[in-house]
Amino acid sequence: MHKLFIYPISIIRLILLFVYSFILVFFGLIIWYLSGKNIRFGQSISYMWGNGALWLLNIHVTYEGEKPKDGGIIMSNHQGYLDIFTLLAQGRYSIIAKEEIGKWPVIGRAADMIHMILVNRRSAASMMKVMKTLEKELKDGNNIILFPEGKTHTGNKTAPFKRGSFKVATDLGVPINPVAIIYHNPKDAWTGSATFVPHFLNQMGKWRTNLTVAFGQPVQSDDLTTLMTMTKEAIDSLIAANTSSSKK
Template structure:
């Protein structure tokens, strides 16, 4: 059974990356006739995730709430590399991602087209530059999706949130929208160091079950208040979602 499930994971990987390559190639070819725009690229990403990526990976999503305001800073806890796959199925946003992912083939091109902002979380200069780019994007009318833990969390509740993005949101009158995401299986938590071993660890099973909840917008000119309210709301939702589910946290 283990061998069959690993074969299934391999076939999924080939299909997803193969079709992603086709989507990106077609998009780039059409830019000779229809100029590239972030709006168009974000629509393509949503279409790919909805009709290709999520069905092929057999990710079953239980969603509550909806992204109801734009532009806004959307903040989520971080469990897995599939978090943005799930969230961006519903949210058109520029994602702040870790710089290492910029070296992944195919993914990096799709990320470039859809405005992913790369950050080296160990570099203060990179974090400062990222916050500056984030405000530019928000002021131009687009959403930002950020993971304020700065890494993946594998415990019942979140790791401490970094405050920088909340301070910028408060200073620039930007609403903050919290998002909570939780998985049913411990195999969905990102515990492997590299992408490929983690992928096979996670997707060598038939189905991935995930819950995602969008909160209501938070407004304040106090960054500490935004930080605390978002942090508390997400942890409350995680506790609730783990009830009779996500048994690895019990």
């Protein structure tokens, strides 16, 4: 599609996404406060936000495998902002995300309400705090999404994983649900030094964006290194199995 058409479509979608997010956050915050900051309500808002974003951006998702019935810890590869919309649209989950997201317009305001757990991976104190929060959330029966690579990354295999969340999983005996997100158009990935708005304008002007979400079988081990290896191999296998069949 010629850029003459791509940019207007992208701009309209960006405006609609911002307006939708603002309205959802505005009325959601009012009800959230009236409900006593109910966690389940906040997760319902994030579920609505994820599904609404996919619809506004015309993201077509093909599913492989069975969605986790009891989320626990859901671990996925991470290629860009579309991952967040896609995973939040799967159920009423909380999500661990990088601290910078809290600075985004509208989204930052909603972080507390939707129970988004923000982490600065360059800060040991922040990492320790998040691990304690993760442990508490899991003990309370909440479902958590996280990206074990710690940053966006493209390729047929995931980048090395961070250890912290796996230690929590082994300590609590919690299974991990591996998930792979495959972009049919590799340019949809948002990695490196690319800034959000230019990337969005270039990529979200397509009529439709195609993704595949592949769910693997839960993995569990009481050994941290073994659990990390099992999870990484599971996600890498899901990526490999679906990359060859994806269409741009």
